[in-house]
Amino acid sequence: MQALGIPEEIVTESGNRVNAIWFCFRDSMLYNELEQKAVFEENEKYFFFGDQAYGLMELLITPFPGRPQDMPAHQRQFNQSMKILRVSVEWGFQKIVSLFAFVAALLTNCHTCLYGSQTADYFNTVPPTLEE
Known part of the structure; x- marks a missing residue:
């Protein structure tokens, strides 16, 4: 993501x-x-x-490329500082995954009902309608 x-x-x-x-x-x-x-x-x-x-x-x-032990101190410190701040972005992803997995599944099911899916094609079946 x-x-x-x-x-x-x-x-x-x-x-x-x-x-x-x-x-x-x-x-x-x-x-x-x-x-x-x-x-x-x-x-x-x-x-x-x-x-x-x-x-x-x-x-x-x-980030600076390479292994921390091979970097000058200022590059290592920069990478460490940014790593700590980058965790905040992961919090946002965690919120999406934990709170909205159900919504994602529901919308995926709606899309399948409207447009079909590779799985339905493979098994030669027809997905239900939205009303069903």
């Missing part, structure tokens, strides 16, 4: 993680919005912090 977590614990741009993770981020237009709308004070700047798969950009930073 990939999403943008913000301090108010609102999760935006949720979606499945795919191999072309960079293209999903680019196509979401989130970076462009940050570039255009972010107003910075003189010594203040906001960044996206992402997985190393995203790569570096002016407003997108990632």
